[in-house]
Amino acid sequence: MVNPLPAPPRESRASADTAEGGASGRAPAAAASGGAAFSPLYRQIKDLLLQSLERGEWKPGEAIPSELELAARFQVSQGTVRKAIDELAADNVLLRRQGKGTFVATHHEAKVRYRFLRLAPDEGGEPAPAESRILECRRVRAPQDVARSLEIRPGDSAVLIRRLLSFGGVPTVLDEIWLPGVLFRGLTQERLMRNQGPLYAFFETGFGVSMIRADEKLRAVPAAADVAEILQVATGAPLMQVDRVSYTYGERPVEVRRGLYRTDRHHYRTRVN
Amino acid sequence: MVNPLPAPPRESRASADTAEGGASGRAPAAAASGGAAFSPLYRQIKDLLLQSLERGEWKPGEAIPSELELAARFQVSQGTVRKAIDELAADNVLLRRQGKGTFVATHHEAKVRYRFLRLAPDEGGEPAPAESRILECRRVRAPQDVARSLEIRPGDSAVLIRRLLSFGGVPTVLDEIWLPGVLFRGLTQERLMRNQGPLYAFFETGFGVSMIRADEKLRAVPAAADVAEILQVATGAPLMQVDRVSYTYGERPVEVRRGLYRTDRHHYRTRVN
DNA sequence: CAGTGGTCTAGACCACGTG
DNA sequence: ACGTGGTCTAGACCACTGC
Numbered sequence: 394m395v396n397p398l399p400a401p402p403r404e405s406r407a408s409a410d411t412a413e414g415g416a417s418g419r420a421p422a423a424a425a426s427g428g429a430a431f432s433p434l435y436r437q438i439k440d441l442l443l444q445s446l447e448r449g450e451w452k453p454g455e456a457i458p459s460e461l462e463l464a465a466r467f468q469v470s471q472g473t474v475r476k477a478i479d480e481l482a483a484d485n486v487l488l489r490r491q492g493k494g495t496f497v498a499t500h501h502e503a504k505v506r507y508r509f510l511r512l513a514p515d516e517g518g519e520p521a522p523a524e525s526r527i528l529e530c531r532r533v534r535a536p537q538d539v540a541r542s543l544e545i546r547p548g549d550s551a552v553l554i555r556r557l558l559s560f561g562g563v564p565t566v567l568d569e570i571w572l573p574g575v576l577f578r579g580l581t582q583e584r585l586m587r588n589q590g591p592l593y594a595f596f597e598t599g600f601g602v603s604m605i606r607a608d609e610k611l612r613a614v615p616a617a618a619d620v621a622e623i624l625q626v627a628t629g630a631p632l633m634q635v636d637r638v639s640y641t642y643g644e645r646p647v648e649v650r651r652g653l654y655r656t657d658r659h660h661y662r663t664r665v666n
Numbered sequence: 667m668v669n670p671l672p673a674p675p676r677e678s679r680a681s682a683d684t685a686e687g688g689a690s691g692r693a694p695a696a697a698a699s700g701g702a703a704f705s706p707l708y709r710q711i712k713d714l715l716l717q718s719l720e721r722g723e724w725k726p727g728e729a730i731p732s733e734l735e736l737a738a739r740f741q742v743s744q745g746t747v748r749k750a751i752d753e754l755a756a757d758n759v760l761l762r763r764q765g766k767g768t769f770v771a772t773h774h775e776a777k778v779r780y781r782f783l784r785l786a787p788d789e790g791g792e793p794a795p796a797e798s799r800i801l802e803c804r805r806v807r808a809p810q811d812v813a814r815s816l817e818i819r820p821g822d823s824a825v826l827i828r829r830l831l832s833f834g835g836v837p838t839v840l841d842e843i844w845l846p847g848v849l850f851r852g853l854t855q856e857r858l859m860r861n862q863g864p865l866y867a868f869f870e871t872g873f874g875v876s877m878i879r880a881d882e883k884l885r886a887v888p889a890a891a892d893v894a895e896i897l898q899v900a901t902g903a904p905l906m907q908v909d910r911v912s913y914t915y916g917e918r919p920v921e922v923r924r925g926l927y928r929t930d931r932h933h934y935r936t937r938v939n
Numbered sequence: 940c941a942g943t944g945g946t947c948t949a950g951a952c953c954a955c956g957t958g
Numbered sequence: 959a960c961g962t963g964g965t966c967t968a969g970a971c972c973a974c975t976g977c
Contacts, residue, residue, distance in 0.1 A: 483756075484939065485939055508938065508939070509938055511936075511938065605939065606937065606938065606939030607937070607938045607939070608935070608936070608937055608938075609935070609936045609937070609938060610933040610934070610935055610936075611884060611906065611929070611933060611934040611935075611936065612906065612929040612933050612934070613886035613887070613904035613905050613906040613927075613929050614886070614904055614929075615903075615904050629902070630888075631886035631887055631888050631904035631905070632886050632904070633884065633885065633886040633906070636933075637938075654886075656884070656885040656886050656887075660883040660884060660885050660909075661883070661884040661885070662881070662882070662883055662884075663784075663881070663882045663883075663884065663936055664879065664880070664881055664882070665781065665782055665784065665879065665880045665881075665882060665910075666757065666758055666781070666878065666879030666880070
């Protein structure tokens with residue numbers, strides 16, 4: 394076991410990446426801890442692509458090199474590159490467009506934009522455009538539970554944002570957002586309020602942090618008095634509480650968010666399969 | 667345009683399905699309505715496989731023929747069959763097991779079982795086993811909204827089931843389930859109560875109805891008096907309301923369900939990407 | 940050992956978008 | 959006309975399962 398490169402029947406391809414800035418070889422550290430090991434070639438290519446994305450070799454919205462170019466760079470067949478890209482496209486990390494190329498997913502698109510906002514109006518098809526109001530933005534020390542979710546140390550620098558989303562003038566979503574301070578150095582309330590458009594697009598262009606996926610835990614809770622006032626409902630009225638942890642490349646958590654949703658004219662939609 | 671079989675460079679394969687019970691040819695009705703048309707070979711194979719599943723040629727839990735056999739039957743290469751199966755496996759319709767074969771997904775498995783119950787305990791890892799109590803089961807006429815969701819006519823025969831799920835003695839989920847009467851002919855309260863195990867497994871073995879996927883709409887609502895009593899919470903306490911429409915092969919809706927969840931010790935988990 | 944799915948390759952041709 | 963991704967094929971070999 395533990396032969397990550399399954400004995401190539403041709404030339405060696407141990408250190409194939411020469412076109413880039415001089416990265417490490419392809420073979421994963423196999424002899425290290427007693428871990429599993431053996432990953433097929435296409436998955437090693439996938440990891441290399443993820444590393445390139447992570448260090449910003451290709452920016453969101455840009456095209457990555459063509460399949461043939463990548464095949465040449467990595468010394469593998471086009472089919473192997475293709476399978477690696479297939480998986481990244483299935484994860485919404487990359488986006489294929491026939492005849493044009495393969496692009497890095499970006500939050501500057503209505504399509505992606507509404508993948509992360511699961512709230513839909515009860516009547517009428519697609520979600521109405523939301524008005525966003527920043528209530529607060531300051532740097533704080535990360536409390537214990539937030540720190541654990543963000544995989545930083547309690548007391549480390551963090552950014553706390555509170556904001557209100559309204560649809561057609563009706564306040565609907567109250568979000569409390571925690572970000573690791575290290576990744577969001579220049580984030581100020583002023584810059585935040587100047588920003589139009591979705592928050593994740595702002596994080597992407599402003600700080601190079603791409604949200605790839607998120608885990609959510611949902612509950613029904615009674616509205617506290619202060620929340621009730623902001624959302625213009627009665628104290629104790631049922632709200633949906635959405636606790637989200639968002640991840641970027643490499644399963645690294647980069648945002649913790651607690652949302653409180655009014656669900657009297659909207660609902661949270663999901664697909665299970 | 668409208669050449670669904672992209673000019674095979676070899677022998678004709680217009681009516682390749684001979685091994686089966688004599689189905690229609692592969693080519694989709696192209697000259698019909700001004701619809702789109704052109705679907706790649708592997709997708710046509712996928713549709714054929716879905717049709718076989720739908721008419722019960724292979725039952726849940728059974729193995730389907732090997733890739734080579736299917737390739738021979740459909741007169742295509744193994745790679746094309748493989749791609750068709752890949753998509754069905756991604757949809758959780760089929761399940762590949764290396765060295766053993768490809769199997770029809772079944773709800774008689776803990777793994778699948780908890781794909782459709784999104785409720786997880788706040789403490790402790792995997793969901794505890796639930797105790798199920800049938801409160802009611804009778805045949806009724808489908809009300810308008812249910813009929814619309816089930817794509818039947820209002821007033822058509824339907825089955826109404828109400829049941830309570832408890833975890834460790836704590837009543838937690840109150841479900842109201844509507845099924846099209848035609849598909850669930852012999853379904854009686856007696857048979858239902860004899861059944862142990864998950865409902866969807868019962869539907870599968872008892873009535874040949876396989877739930878493949880579901881759409882859900884979630885809301886926070888106050889507990890009505892009667893519901894509150896059953897779930898042992900205060901009247902008006904926040905509950906999560908989950909409206910589900912479940913589908914079987916071919917996007918056919920076969921169940922409408924409204925669940926009311928206590929979320930004081932459990933939460934609804936989701937992944938968004 | 941035989942049979943299954945899993946990986947990898949090489950090459951041909953198709954469909955799409957852009958000059 | 960060209961370059962991109964999309965489809966399809968044929969064949970080799972690997973990994974896993976069970977006899």
